[in-house]
Amino acid sequence: MNKNKNNPFKTPEGYFDSFEDKLMDKLSKPESVIPKDSAFEVPDNYFESFHDTLKGKLENEPKVIPLFPIKKIIAVAASIAAIVLIALNFNWNTPSELTFSDLANTDIEAYFENNDFELSPYEIAEVLPVTNTEYSDILNSPLESDHLLDYLNENVSDFDELNIDYNE
Amino acid sequence: MIEEEALVLDLKTKSKQAQAFEVLVNTYKERLYWQIRSIVLNHQDADDVLQNTFIKVYKNIDGFKGDSKLFSWMYRIATNEALNFIKKRAKLQGVSDTDYQDKLVSNLEADVYFEGDEIQLQLQKAIATLPEKQKLVFNMKYFQELKYEEISEILDTSVGGLKASYHLAVKKLEQYLKED
Known part of the structure; x- marks a missing residue:
C-alpha cells in the first residue's frame, strides 16, 4: 500500500508484515559464537530400521488387564465423595437415616458401567496420582475370592491351561 | 508433504491403519527424534522415548480431534514424553532435574554418538543452564529451524513470548561461551 500518492516506489507484498521477523532473526544469527551444528x-x-523396530515393539506390547477393575475403584471413590457431600449438606437436627450401607455401591457402579466416559484404563492411570498409591497398598489388600473368580472368568479363555503343571 | 487429514482418517480406519502408521512414522521419525534428543541428549534414551512417543500416538489417534496440526500434536507428545523421562530418571536417582541434566552433559564427553569439539560441548553445558522454556525454544528455533508459529502451536505460547525467550536464550548462551 502506498500512503503517499506522489511516491512512485513500492515494496514487495507482505514486506512490512514480515520485516520484524527477518530483523529479529538477523539480530540473533550473524556473528554468533554459537556453533550451528549440535554434533x-x-x-x-x-532411521532406516526404526519402523521395523517399532513394529516389533508394538506387536509384543503386553495387554494390561487390571486385576482390580478400574470402574469398581471409581465407584468406591465416587461413593466416598458422595458420602462427604451428603455429610456436608446434611441437616444434623433430623434423625440420621442414611448410613454407608444405605448408599448402594451397585447403583453407583451400574451408573459407571452404563455410562461410557470414554476413558481407557491407560488414560485413568495417567491422571491418578502415583505418589499416593504404593505397591504395598495393593499387595497388603487381601484378594477377594469373588474378584479372583471374576478375573479368571473374564480373562482366561482356556481353563485347561490352569491345570498344566508348572514343569511341563 | 502428506495430506494430513487423509492420513488421520486412514489411521482411524482399521483396514488402512498399519499402512498409514508406517507413513506417519517414516514422515516424522527424524524430526521428532531430534526434538527428543535435544532434551535427553543420549541416543539410547532418545530411541526409547521416540518409540514410546509413537506408541502413544498409535494408541491415542482416535482421540486426536484435529484442533491442532497432527505434527504439532505429535511434537507436543514427544516433548512431554522426553521431559517426563528426564524427571522420572532424576527422581529414580534421587537428584534434582538440574543435577541430572548436568550429569547428562558430562556424559557427552564419553558418548560415541556425540562428535562435538570443545565449543560444542561448552554449548551443551551452556544450554543446560537455561530455564526449561528457553532451552526448548532455543533448540527448536536454532537447531531444528522451526517457525515461531509452529513452536507457538506446540508449546502453546504466544509468538511474542517465544521471540523474547529465544533472544534471551541467545544472549545468555553467547555470554556463557564468551566468558568461558
Whole structure:
C-alpha cells in the first residue's frame, strides 16, 4: 500500500508484515559464537530400521488387564465423595437415616458401567496420582475370592491351561 | 508433504491403519527424534522415548480431534514424553532435574554418538543452564529451524513470548561461551 500518492516506489507484498521477523532473526544469527551444528550423531541405519523396530515393539506390547477393575475403584471413590457431600449438606437436627450401607455401591457402579466416559484404563492411570498409591497398598489388600473368580472368568479363555503343571 | 487429514482418517480406519502408521512414522521419525534428543541428549534414551512417543500416538489417534496440526500434536507428545523421562530418571536417582541434566552433559564427553569439539560441548553445558522454556525454544528455533508459529502451536505460547525467550536464550548462551 502506498500512503503517499506522489511516491512512485513500492515494496514487495507482505514486506512490512514480515520485516520484524527477518530483523529479529538477523539480530540473533550473524556473528554468533554459537556453533550451528549440535554434533549429535545416530548409529548407522538407525532411521532406516526404526519402523521395523517399532513394529516389533508394538506387536509384543503386553495387554494390561487390571486385576482390580478400574470402574469398581471409581465407584468406591465416587461413593466416598458422595458420602462427604451428603455429610456436608446434611441437616444434623433430623434423625440420621442414611448410613454407608444405605448408599448402594451397585447403583453407583451400574451408573459407571452404563455410562461410557470414554476413558481407557491407560488414560485413568495417567491422571491418578502415583505418589499416593504404593505397591504395598495393593499387595497388603487381601484378594477377594469373588474378584479372583471374576478375573479368571473374564480373562482366561482356556481353563485347561490352569491345570498344566508348572514343569511341563 | 502428506495430506494430513487423509492420513488421520486412514489411521482411524482399521483396514488402512498399519499402512498409514508406517507413513506417519517414516514422515516424522527424524524430526521428532531430534526434538527428543535435544532434551535427553543420549541416543539410547532418545530411541526409547521416540518409540514410546509413537506408541502413544498409535494408541491415542482416535482421540486426536484435529484442533491442532497432527505434527504439532505429535511434537507436543514427544516433548512431554522426553521431559517426563528426564524427571522420572532424576527422581529414580534421587537428584534434582538440574543435577541430572548436568550429569547428562558430562556424559557427552564419553558418548560415541556425540562428535562435538570443545565449543560444542561448552554449548551443551551452556544450554543446560537455561530455564526449561528457553532451552526448548532455543533448540527448536536454532537447531531444528522451526517457525515461531509452529513452536507457538506446540508449546502453546504466544509468538511474542517465544521471540523474547529465544533472544534471551541467545544472549545468555553467547555470554556463557564468551566468558568461558
